[in-house]
Amino acid sequence: MAHQNATKRNLQLLACTAPALIVFITMKIIPAVMGFWYSLTSWNGINPKKPFIGLENFREIFTTDSYFWDSLLFTFRYTIWIVVAMNILALLLALGIESQRRGKGVFRTLFYLPNMISLVIGSFMWNFIFTKVLYYMADTWGWSFLDHSWIGDPTFSFYAILTVALWGGTGYIMIIYIAAIQGVPEVLHEAAIVDGATPFQRLRSITLPMIAHSFTICLFITLNNAFQVFDVVYTLTGGGPGRATQVVAINIYEEAFNNSNRFGYATAKSLIVFAIVLVITSIQLTVMKRREQEL
Amino acid sequence: MNHTSDTRYSPRRILIFALLISYALFCLFPLVLALVNSFKTRSEIFTNIIALPEHLEFGNYGRSIKSMRYFRSLLNSAFISTAGLTGIVFFSSIAGWALCRFKGKLSTAIFSLFVLSMLIPFNAIMIPLYRIATVLHLSNTLWGMGWIYSGLGVGMAVFMYHGFVKGIPLDLEDAARIDGCNLLMTFKNVVFPLLLPITATIGIMNLLWMWNDFLLPLIMLQSPSRYTLLLSTNMLFGKYASDWPAILSALILSALPMIIVYVLLQKHIIKGITEGALKG
Numbered sequence: 001m002a003h004q005n006a007t008k009r010n011l012q013l014l015a016c017t018a019p020a021l022i023v024f025i026t027m028k029i030i031p032a033v034m035g036f037w038y039s040l041t042s043w044n045g046i047n048p049k050k051p052f053i054g055l056e057n058f059r060e061i062f063t064t065d066s067y068f069w070d071s072l073l074f075t076f077r078y079t080i081w082i083v084v085a086m087n088i089l090a091l092l093l094a095l096g097i098e099s100q101r102r103g104k105g106v107f108r109t110l111f112y113l114p115n116m117i118s119l120v121i122g123s124f125m126w127n128f129i130f131t132k133v134l135y136y137m138a139d140t141w142g143w144s145f146l147d148h149s150w151i152g153d154p155t156f157s158f159y160a161i162l163t164v165a166l167w168g169g170t171g172y173i174m175i176i177y178i179a180a181i182q183g184v185p186e187v188l189h190e191a192a193i194v195d196g197a198t199p200f201q202r203l204r205s206i207t208l209p210m211i212a213h214s215f216t217i218c219l220f221i222t223l224n225n226a227f228q229v230f231d232v233v234y235t236l237t238g239g240g241p242g243r244a245t246q247v248v249a250i251n252i253y254e255e256a257f258n259n260s261n262r263f264g265y266a267t268a269k270s271l272i273v274f275a276i277v278l279v280i281t282s283i284q285l286t287v288m289k290r291r292e293q294e295l
Numbered sequence: 296m297n298h299t300s301d302t303r304y305s306p307r308r309i310l311i312f313a314l315l316i317s318y319a320l321f322c323l324f325p326l327v328l329a330l331v332n333s334f335k336t337r338s339e340i341f342t343n344i345i346a347l348p349e350h351l352e353f354g355n356y357g358r359s360i361k362s363m364r365y366f367r368s369l370l371n372s373a374f375i376s377t378a379g380l381t382g383i384v385f386f387s388s389i390a391g392w393a394l395c396r397f398k399g400k401l402s403t404a405i406f407s408l409f410v411l412s413m414l415i416p417f418n419a420i421m422i423p424l425y426r427i428a429t430v431l432h433l434s435n436t437l438w439g440m441g442w443i444y445s446g447l448g449v450g451m452a453v454f455m456y457h458g459f460v461k462g463i464p465l466d467l468e469d470a471a472r473i474d475g476c477n478l479l480m481t482f483k484n485v486v487f488p489l490l491l492p493i494t495a496t497i498g499i500m501n502l503l504w505m506w507n508d509f510l511l512p513l514i515m516l517q518s519p520s521r522y523t524l525l526l527s528t529n530m531l532f533g534k535y536a537s538d539w540p541a542i543l544s545a546l547i548l549s550a551l552p553m554i555i556v557y558v559l560l561q562k563h564i565i566k567g568i569t570e571g572a573l574k575g
Contacts, residue, residue, distance in 0.1 A: 009397045012478055016393030017405055020386035020449045026431075027446025028412050031423035038423060045426075093318060096311045103312075109561055110319045113326075116557045116564075117550045118507035120525045124532055124546050125325035128539060133328060136344040167322065172568065179569045199307070217572070228416055231509045235529065249418050249510075256422050257514060267422045274419035281414050 039268035045261045057268035067243055068269055071251040075227060078247065081162055082169075082226040087218055090170045094177035095203070108178065112171035119168045123235035126164045127151065154244035157237050161245060165232050169225065173218045180214035181207060216291055220284040227277065248273055326550070333543035340539055352540065359545035362534070363527040364519070369552065371437060372523040375512075376505040378441025383448040383501055384494055390449070391456025392486055396468075406457065412450045417510070425514050434515045443515070444505050452497050455571075459493040460486075499567030506553065524549045 039057055043050040061068055097107045114122060130150035138147035150160045184207055192202045230249040233239060239246035239254075252273070256266035332340055333355055334348040359365070390409075394402045424443070425434065433439025463486070471481045512523045522530065528549045535541050557564060 006399070009399065010401050013393050013397040013399075013402055013405075016397075016478070016482075017390040020390035020409075020453055021405065023382065023386060023442060023446035024409065024412065024449045026427065027424060027443055028415060028420065028450065029408075031420035031427060032412075032415050034423035034426070035420060093315070096315050099308065099311055100315070101308075103315075107315050107319060108565065110322050112565060112568075113554075113557065114322055116503070116553045117326075118509065118525055118553075120507075120509045120529060121546050121550050122325065124528065124542065125329045128332070128543060129325055129328060132340070132539065133344050167325070171322075172572070175565060175569050176572050179573065221572070224416075228418055230418075234509075235532075252418060253421075253510070253514075256425075263422050263426075270419045270422065274416060277416045277419070278414060 035267050035271060035274075038264050039271050041264040042262075043264040045256070045263040050264065053264075057265045058272075060265070061269060061272065065269075067246070068248070068251055070243065071239075071246045071248045072273075074244075074246065075229070075248045078158075078161070078229065079223065079226040082165055082229075083219065083222045085162065086166055086170050086173055086222050086226075087215075089166060090173035090218065091177050093170065093174045094181055095207070097174075097178060098181045108175070111174055114168045115171040117168075119164070119231040120235050122168045123164055123232050126160070126167070127236060130160050151237055152241055154241060157241070157245050161233055161236055164236055165226075165229070168232065169222075173222060176214050176218055176221075177211065180211035184210040213291065216284075216288055220280075223280060223284075224277070227280065329543045329546050333540060333547050335540060337538065337540055355540040355544040356548070358538075359531065359541045359548060362541070363531045363545050363548075364522070365524075365527070365545075365548055367520065368522050368524045368527040371521055372506060372525075372552075374437050375440040375444070375523060376502055378438060379444030379448065379505050380498060380501055382441060382445030383452050384497065386445060387449045387452035387497075388456050388487060388490055388494065389482055391453045392460050392482060392490075394453065395457050395460040396465075406453075409450045409453045413454070417447070421510070421514060428515060435517050435521060437521060440512065440515060443511065444501075447511075448501050448504070452501070455493060455497055456490065459490060463489055495563065496567045496570045499564055500571040503564075503568075524552075 038050070040052055040054060041050040042053045042056070093107075093111060097104050097111075100107070134146040134148075134150060137143050138145075148156045150156045188206050188210070189202055192206060197205070228249055229247050230253070233245055233247050234250055234253075237245045239250045248269075252266050252269050255269065256263050328344075331347060332344065334351045334353070335355075336352050339349065339352075394406050428434035428439060428443060431439070433442055467485050467489075468481055471485045476484065507525070509525050509529075512526050513529075516522055516526060519527070519530065528545055531545050532542055
């Protein structure tokens with residue numbers, strides 16, 4: 001009887017989860033499994049045959065594909081910059097907003113506004129600024145420090161990409177920090193004020209330790225997002241000039257859909273990216289677990 | 296941080312206020328410049344890019360509405376997001392509930408599958424996903440996009456529903472069962488109404504994601520008549536490379552729906568985003 005009951009419960013469970021499982025397995029699990037198979041073929045996306053070539057794709061990636069490694073290196077560089085800059089900026093903005101008596105809501109609303117708009121639209125607007133407005137300012141007002149080829153020169157296009165990414169993404173991280181700061185019990189601050197602590201001392205000894213958990217969350221949200229960046233680079237520089245700002249997502253996209261239609265080869269690259277993301281995520285989970293045990 | 300000092304306007308607070316104002320200007324800068332210049336003629340943009348337009352050149356908007364098929368694209372975007380969200384909410388609410396109520400080895404296994412899949416980055420599956428979508432005739436159709444988004448979105452949503460159901464007492468469901476409700480009726484009439492707060496959060500998160508997503512439609516949709524707002528904007532940018540008034544008015548038009556939604560629902564959106572970030 002108990003056994004029958006368990007079977008019935010399992011059937012009910014399966015019936016309720018079936019719709020979600022079906023779409024999810026079709027769109028996520030099967031592609032992930034297929035990816036492993038494709039990476040071992042020289043399939044070109046059109047040919048019904050998918051010739052098996054073993055680890056040949058991986059050999060080619062590791063020995064000859066310097067563009068891929070350049071794009072990976074550039075992505076790492078971009079990621080480090082974004083993780084550091086976005087977290088510092090977002091934390092400062094959150095602290096700044098929370099230190100005000102008036103206008104908290106207005107600032108929060110304005111700072112989050114760029115996040116509502118797709119980075120595709122944002123990048124095109126910034127493209128106008130970088131290619132037209134800044135030149136105009138440099139010419140008319142003599143602001144020569146603006147007189148650079150912001151999109152055409154690799155050094156400056158890197159900063160252009162960073163600017164737009166920060167513009168479009170910081171608000172979200174700031175919101176998380178604000179929620180954390182608001183969660184710090186008011187009594188702690190009151191007690192510290194009675195003891196004569198300066199604002200800076202309270203920031204260092206109360207606020208920052210109390211929001212350490214959100215710091216971990218934000219760190220890994222920015223890390224994951226930055227590593228998979230596509231929209232902002234694709235629409236702002238297209239990976240150029242040349243391949244100077246090509247991130248790894250663009251490298252894979254172009255390999256599969258634009259240049260050569262080498263689906264098998266591009267899939268092999270995407271698996272390498274997958275492996276890197278897995279490493280990042282497992283570090284994240286370990287760190288988070290350790291933190292929770294400490295608390 | 297509220298009781299820094301007794302003086303209302305300490306120099307420190309004024310300095311911070313000034314810095315916040317400058318960051319607010321930075322946030323608005325591209326939007327305002329795009330708006331101002333979208334009403335100028337082409338020659339006016341080159342002579343004075345900062346000033347207000349001499350007269351409002353609405354022709355720019357007419358030109359971009361026509362060439363990016365604005366209303367068609369808007370409808371496509373709305374259809375895809377609605378279809379995707381409907382799928383995500385219906386499929387994952389009942390799944391998340393069942394996974395919490397029928398505890399056992401099977402539920403643990405299924406739940407782990409959903410959670411672990413959140414680790415799979417989109418880049419890693421986009422090429423095989425394109426293939427599957429083509430085989431199932433889901434690519435280059437609006438319905439297909441809805442299905443694909445459902446599949447990509449349910450993992451996270453199941454996780455969030457599951458977490459929410461844990462906090463709902465069993466009493467009501469037991470009462471419904473004793474009154475003769477079957478499983479589906481219990482879920483539909485008793486459980487689902489209780490899930491509305493988390494459904495709002497999931498809805499906001501997923502709508503923002505699908506509406507602003509670029510890479511998936513870029514891969515899947517080939518016919519311009521099925522382009523989303525972002526694809527049409529992207530196409531227009533490539534086609535009218537030097538016609539800035541048309542491009543800028545197109546950018547304003549594509550940003551407009553989200554800005555309107557934000558102005559109307561700002562408080563709910565910020566709340567939903569905060570909860571979504573902390574629970575996900």
